[in-house]
Amino acid sequence: MSDVSCTQPVERCDLLLTGGAVVTVDDDRAVHERGAVAVRGDRIAAVGTERELAGWRADTVLDCRGKAVLPGFVDGHSHLFQALARGLGEGMSIVPWLCEFMWPYSIALTGEEAVAGARLGVVEALRAGITTVVDNHYAPSDLATTLAVADVIEHAGLRGAVARGMAGERTEIAARRGQPDGLFRYSNADELVLTRDAIGHRPPGSKVEVWPAPLNLTYVGQRLVRSAVEMARELGTRWHTHCCEGASDPSGYLEAYRTRPVQWLADEGLLDHHATLAHAVWLDDKDIESIAEAGAGVAHNPTSNAYLASGTIRLAELRGRGVPVALGTDGPSCGHRQDPFECMKQSVFAQRLATLDPTAMRAEDALELATREGARYAGVDAGVLAPGRLADIVVVDLDRPHLRPLNRLVSQLVYAARGADVDMTIVGGRIVYADGRCRLVDQDEAMADAQHHADRLLARTGLGR
């Protein structure tokens, strides 16, 4: 025992992680090379060097030597139900990808299949260190399936939100783009009733909340978007939508409504700090200014944007104006892996390619997006390792050939590490993934079940042929 511990009063906690390289991502961006984190209940009680925490005692002590200890990752935009479609949809940009592949898949999907996909998706997420997920669920979006997906997320140990996607009544723009009728299966009124019901079951403050999510600002009708925002305000939730993902989104909107989607929201007073906008690639200066002024958040999906050749977000301008920018995987099908490490690396590379400036974004920025900025965006009190914050923690095994020699930890976490290097995932002080096993969900069963349902779905629909 060190002399320091002799002079320190003994403090008790439930879980103590000791000896690891603790990357706090706190306000000082402190990194403790031999650090420790004490957890009491679902919150972090203390963070510091191993010596500073030498007086702490715990029921469970985790020896983290040779490992990195980080805040849990926030996936700011996912579609867990798309897990059964992994590997399909090759070589298309966003509109044909949706019209010819993802919407036919979504329309054909049964509730049971969506739940099987979501269960596989959460297993993958937990194993990669994701602790919060914003799951934009839209197929099928009946009440039972929506709530079942929320249950799958919570029962596996994750926190987050199911942003219930609403297509509503088919608009001019949707018809012009050739979007299939089957996607628009509910009236606007029915969409709103279903969403309100789902939020009633999982109100704000739930471990997995439900948020209203008009699917896309461009092709969902303005009346439904307005009602969704009003509902979010009335019930005190965030709201979610796809925003200007493809280059034709603002131009098509301009043609139909003589304004841009973000501008319409801003002019109507609908853009606010409850808004979480997925993608936000094709923004002009005024759009960026409006998003910043409103305090709205953005989910940046670099792997998906590259896969679908959608374009590159104006990250420096958004962050420079204080916009909370999360990273998102866009789900298991659009980029094919829910790996926050891959998204961090891709986010840096995309900025460097777009600007031809190697300093446009650094590894530290990427880690901020995936953790503290993601938490700010999603409205969860996590994303940093600091006393009082939720104990959402990831332990990464550094004892791997591709992570040695250890020279510059944050760079190596962003550029060299992978989701598969995650050793342990802790959500709210509870170990939900360790020793290669998810603790609360049977991952072998989830994989077998997903394969079974994917085989049947593909045989039934001819998708993938």
Ligand SMILES: [Zn+2]
């Ligand atoms: Zn998406």
